[in-house]
Each structure stands twice: as structure tokens, then as C-alpha cells.
Amino acid sequence: MAHPAANQWQRRDFLGAAALASLCFGVPVAALALEKLPGEAVPSKRQQALLRIVSDLVLPRTDTPGAGEVGTGDFVLLALAHGLGGSADAVSPAIRSSLSPGITPFLKIDGSLRYADWLEAELDRRANGDFLRAPAKGRDVLAALDAQAYAKGMDGHPWRTIKTLILTGYYTSEVGASQELRFELVPGRWDPDLPVTAETRAFSSDWTAVDFG
């Protein structure tokens, strides 16, 4: 276990980021407040910065804010600490062997992965140094990792897990759900067949579609 004071500091740090996001984007603090994490799961400030940048690289600012801007990085870290998106499951033997030896130091005894630690090391390695100090190169570095992760036979690649959580974090945020996509909590009617127009957007509130993908 980490020193309790370290946890406390970390928690304040997260809450500070959450309050900032709340001011900027109207995101309720409750949505981002992190529970006290066990020592091993406490992310570093560098990892927070890294996940924010990675989130923005996956879903950047366009005519709507990017994923990192709305707090998706912190959501991903919280989600990883609580096993969302299958992140507490053991990494498959096939993926373990294809990503070995790089992945090995980050595997836990139960076969699951310390995702944030792995991603940090993996991106630094691919950037030949400090991923955060090579912002111009960052997009290419991440695109190369993404291409590897989505190659045939790479089901269960850890980047897929992280990317899934980035999507979740963004499209369930108020900005992602209701500005980028269309969110109708109380539609009030059922129109079974409408024409698609240039303005038509995917629904973030079609719960069946969200479930079944």
C-alpha cells in the first residue's frame, strides 16, 4: 500500500481537475470525483497528463471539444482502477506472447495488466524517449500503436481496452453525448422511419445500440 498522504494528495489533485472541467464544460463534479484508490492504482501526474493527451489524440477538438478537454483522461484512470471495460480480466495468452517481453513487467499476479503503466512505457518506447515531449510525433506514435492493436488476430490487445474506455469517457460526457452526438433522455414519441439528412447524428441515448454496438 502507498503512503496514505500520497493517496490524499492524489485525490485532491483529481478533484482539482474535476472542478476545472466542471467550470469549463458544465460537467458535474460528481461525475468525475475519484474514490480513494488503492496504492497500486494511484496514477501519477504524468499518467494523468498522458491520458489527457492520448484522449485528445483519439478524439480531438473539431467543432466540438476533444476528449481530453472534457476530463476523459481522468475517467479512463478511474475506470481502469475499477475494472471497467474488462480491464480487470487476465490478458490472453496469445496477446501476452505477441507483446512479450515489453508487456511482462506490467502484468499482475492474476494475469491482468497495469494499463496506465504499460501505456506510459509503451508510448515512451515508441517515441524513443519522452512521448509527452514529442507532441508533433505523438499522433504518429499513437497511430502506429493503434494500427498494431487492430491488426488481424490482435483481439484483446491492451490498447483496444484503453481506447474503448476513451470512447466511453467521451460519449458519456455531456459534451460528447449531447453536443457531438444526439442525446434525448425523454424522446416522447417513436418515429419508426425517418430519412437521414446531412444533419443526422448518431444517438448517444439509444441504449440498445449502445449495448449491442
Add this chain to the structure above:
Amino acid sequence: MDFDAIVVGSGITGGWAAKELTEAGLTVLMIERGREIRHQLDYETEMKSPWDLPFRGSGDQEMYRKLHPVQMLNRHFNEYTQNHFVNDAENPYATDGDTAFNWFRSYQLGGRSLTWGRQTYRWSDYDFGANKRDGHGTDWPIRYADLAPWYDKVEDFIGVSGQAEGLAQLPDGKFQPAMALNAVETHVRETVRARWPERCLTIGRTANLTQEKPDEGRGPCQYRSICARGCLYGAYFSTQSSTLPAAQRTGRLTVITDAVVEKLDYDPATRKVTGVHYIDTKTKQRRRAASRIVFLNAGAFNSVHILLNSASEAMPNGLANSSGVLGTHIMDHANTLSAAALMPGFEAHTSFGNRPTGVVIARYRNMDSMDGQGHSRGFSFQGGAFRSTWTAGRRDAGIGADYKAKLRQPGMWRMVLVAFADCVPRATNRLSLDRTRTDANGLPLLKIAFAFGKEEHAALAQAKAEAAEMLQAAGGRVIAGGDTPGAGGTAIHEMGGARMGHDPATSVLNKWSQAHDVANLFVTDGAQMSSSACQNPSLTYMALTARACAAAVSMLREGRI
């Protein structure tokens, strides 16, 4: 405390029993093991958006693995609905040998009426005649004609939207206007009907109102499809929205929550139940109430649990168990995703609103000719078509603005068909008491022994092939499908254990849902079922409950019980 009737449980059938008995003039005590949930006032997450919740609707998976390891396997269990399902850690059950059984439960006022799937189908004589026809299980002592007027009564009251189709195997009911099929579903219906006239795809018949019922304070569906959170509009049938207020209006209903029934007292001299013992789960105090009749509506397995735990010197194998079949022949529909397909050609079509029901393809095998491959009963499909959304992005390579722009567009149309197959009643699938372990109230755990057999596997194999051929005929590209049933309990249609039958030597209940052995005891939840059919069973439970209540009231008035 003395009442005319005690109703154990407040779910779909308990609510009906309370309504029917109080409306007939009886004083009723309803005992519910879980907490109180008040209509409209206590649906705490109903109006939440994902960003209002710490885990955005996905829930704390780490906590779920500790406290809800079974419930978390239910697709309808999530951060919005988690408070409407049990804590598994506090509500353990035992399984026997190789049994895998996921028991999805909602211990609260309203029970699973708050969380049910709302699919509402009549059974037909193919179903009530199934056991007699192929020799599995014991013959039902009733047929469709016995139940038809009670189906009418229940549908009228709860409100069911659906389309009349004139099918013998899926009889039409008293329907509110149907919800429409979307463009892809309409195309699949027409394609399938043209090629296989005996296969009918129709809108799922659902206990969601398309017209308000102002006399009962119930408004029409708002097309949110978040029913399991609770619905302040009262647009879907639940105990809270429908039967409980009706029973309360009589002034003859008393409700006790947080009280788990331990056992019933039996008097061999009169052959009657004389009292109900229950435990206040908060104080652990034991109490007793008495009544002239008792209705068990605790949910199929828990009603059997109470009967097994009510063994006495006079009935050493459990109350109402002179036959020895109490606990046996439990069932759940064999259930799996038969086919999922991409449905190209409809990219110019979309829809608005979340329809709270899918489609159904009525059973078409083993009706007038025995054309099932390796099985003698039915299967049917439920599912629907939808345009995928951002979650489809999980499967796609890409990062950056183009990737984000692609996810902004409605995704591909997909269609899924999920099979529900008849479950053969077998003596080896049974409930018993685990004498080695007790729960927090000191009651022996219920032990479940359950396995599907070759008939269910054969039915799902045929279902898989035929789901694929139908979607392909409609231009679909099948991307997934299976023929292995989910673990027992997956369909959340667990039933049987106190089966109805003609013969007191081989069944627990008679045709009035009344115990053969105990004149003033009625079991009208899923426990009474002698076969499973392949339709969702709740409507049939409700109709049987209303029918049993009328019978019980007549017997009381005539001094026969």
C-alpha cells in the same frame, strides 16, 4: 394479526393476488422480503444522464464482482438499475455438482415487476398440450379455453400494445395500438413471410402503454426504454404502477416490507395452513400472522423454498409434498443469440425514440407436423434492428478527426435474433434445501440442480441455422451466432417446482393452483408451471393468479375452505 388472506411476495403475481382478493372484499396482508420502493418518489436514477453518475452508467465493476457477481451478468443490471437487484453476497444460494445457474433476483416492493422485460404473450393449446403429446412431464389440467377469459381480464388492466396476427400458436389478445416496426424490421417481416408463410415476424407484445389509462393514473410510454429504472409516468406495468394502487384503493390491504417468510404452519386435523412465520430482516425478530387462505407469490424458487422449509411431522418432506415431486421439474428457457447480422441497403433510413420492445418471430416448428430436428417442442425468436452508435468504434482502427467524424454518423443497421426454446421438464432438475449452510436469517440455503439436455441443444441448433437463413434471405450478412444455451437462469424465466397436475400422487397443485394436500394454500407464481412453452411466462402467471383468486373466493364463500 388475523387477515382473510396472506399474500407472500409483491411482484408480478403477488400484486395481482392482492388486487383480486381485496377487490373481492377480503382483508389482505402482503409480506415482502425487500425494502419499500414508492411509485414515482423512489426511482432515484430514473432521470439521470450518464454524466451524472460516477461510472457513467457502466457501474463500478470492482464492486460488482464482490457484491453482485451473479446479477452483473444480467444485461439489464447497470449503474442505473443496480439498486433494483439483489446483493448476491447477502443473498447466497447453493448449486449442485456441475450446475451453472444464474439466479437474477429483485428483492424489493414490486419485485421483478420493476425490472421485467415486459414481453406479454398468451400461451396456446400447443403449450398446454405439450406434456401430454410428447410424454415429458405431467399433463396440464387446464387448456387454453380455461385461461382465455383471464388473459382478457389481465391484458385489459395492465395494458398491452401489440399487433393481432391470427396465429393459433400465439393467440391474439386485447391490445392497445401496436408500436411500429422500423424500416429494416418491416423488410425482414415481408421477406420472411413471402418465402416462409408460416413464419410471422411481428412487433413484440409489450406491457407498455401506447394509450394512457387516466382512471388508473397511468400515462403513455415516452419511448425512453429505460424501464428498469422505474417509470414515473406509470407507462409500463409494475406492481407499483398498477396492481398495488388498485389494492390500496379498497382500504383492505396491509403491506409489510423487510420481512422474509420463514415457514407456514400446518394443521393436519383440518388439512389447512394456520399461520405464516416471518422474520423482520432489520431487527431479526420473528413474528407470526394468521389468515383463512395463503397465496404464495414469492417467485418460483422462493415459493418452493418456503414449502420445503415448512416440513412438519405430518408432512416431513415439505408442505404440500405428499407426492414427493415438490422442487422437481424446474425449468428455464434455453436462451442464446442465434444470429446477429449487418443489414446493408437501409443507410438512408433512421428513426427517433427508443421503442421499449423488439420484434418476435412466433414459434413455427412442431405444431401440426413434428418437424423439429431432434426436439419435439417450440422455439421462437426475439430481437430487432437498430443502427449502431459510438460503441461500434471499439472494433474499428483509427484515431483523430476522421475517426471522430465517422462516429458522429449513424452506424450500420444491425439485426439480432435471440432464441428462446422450450425447456423439457425433468425430475433431475430440482430444488432442495442445503442443510449445511444458512443465510443471514438462519434459513437453510436453497440448492439448485439444473442442466439442459439434448432437446434444448437440438432446438437451439435448428434456431441458429434458421435465424441465419432468414436474415440472409433479407440481405443480411451474418457476423455472429450461437447454439449453446446460456447457463440456467439466463432467460430469467425460472419456473416449476410445484407443478400443477390432475393427480395428487404426481403433482403439487390442482387446476385452481391450489395445493392438492392443503385446501387453503394457493401457489400462483412460476412455481406452478408444468411446462415452459417458449413464450415469456409472466402474462400466464398473472392470468392463473386472477383465476385462482376467483376460485379461492368462491370456495371461501361456499364454506369449502
